[in-house]
Amino acid sequence: MDYAQLSHDLAALCRTTAGFIRQEAATFDRAKIEHKGLHDLVSYVDQETERRLVAGLRQLLPEAGFITEEGTAGPDSHTEGFTWIIDPLDGTTNFVHGLPVYSISVALTQHKELVVGVVHEVNHDESFRAVRGGGAFCNDQPIHVTDVPKLNGALIATGFPYKDFGQMPDYLQILGTFMSSCQGLRRMGSAAVDLAYVAAGRFEGYFEFNLNSYDVAAGILLVREAGGHVTQFLTDGDPLFGREVLASNGLLHNEMQAAIGKFWR
Known part of the structure; x- marks a missing residue:
């Protein structure tokens, strides 16, 4: 092939x-x-x-x-x-x-x-x-991910829950953590675009939960092939069918996981 x-x-x-x-x-x-x-x-x-x-x-x-x-x-x-x-x-x-x-x-x-x-x-x-x-x-x-090493120099993308609100309190605390520790937080409204923009170096990272495979499949490959890292929120589990995605330039992946891990259950 x-x-x-x-x-x-x-x-x-x-x-x-x-x-x-x-x-x-x-x-x-x-x-x-x-x-x-x-x-x-x-x-x-x-x-x-x-x-x-x-x-x-x-x-x-x-x-x-x-x-x-x-x-x-x-x-x-x-x-x-x-x-x-x-x-x-x-x-x-x-x-x-x-x-x-x-x-x-x-x-x-x-x-x-x-x-x-x-x-x-x-x-x-x-x-x-x-x-x-x-x-x-x-x-x-x-295209290639950026070489920004820390959250304080990063622009981060996310998505907001729109039909599953069971973990809303946790998510709001996570959003607050990122708002206070990075250069900006953006919500574009398309997971595929968010992931493509991480791959292209427009965002340093992206996280969202309650996703489907068709939302993220192409974007996961884009980020990986652009030199970035894509996992679930707190583990290296396969994000394709895992319902949650954390993507980054790789350099700040651990810092993002630590920020999410303070509140995510």
Whole structure:
């Protein structure tokens, strides 16, 4: 398998599909949104984007299974061979409200290991691409995490709970710790974008919980291939299906884990 060529083909598919999202954003009607759960929105744009991605991916790799957010490829099937993991519109709430931070996220696993990932930030038309062992790129230019060694020189990203509030008190204390110990805390509204920005050196770190594999799969590979480190909050456990992600430039990973560990249960 030529993963490098596959990553280029995947990036081209995502760029074309991002054009459809931009076109729909210009005339989107909020009355067309649906609710999958508390504060969990979906629109026909999510669904149609996913259908277009699935159709294109089936041409690229017919034997692969799928894990998709909207279920348009049928039941999830994380195979021992190849599996595509797709979030067609990461940042749907931003999209619905006209806030221009949302992305397409697609990753490929082989034997359940991440091998290819693309995050396409729709509004800036930035294509973040990574291949296992082959580095990370933004619009085909190499990217790398920063060399900031301490939190007091770092810009950190996070996400806020929006439907699972059981650990809200702990999370608020963690947010307070980071607010007082780093240069700034940002909430973009797209986990895939947050991870891509860590890989590109725009953030030094990122943490969030209650996530799904399709939110983070491509971004995890991007950060790792850009020289960073990605784990669960307090352990080196696999973050892909672990529901929580801590990503950093590697140099301040232990400091971030220590800050989270004061309050996280």
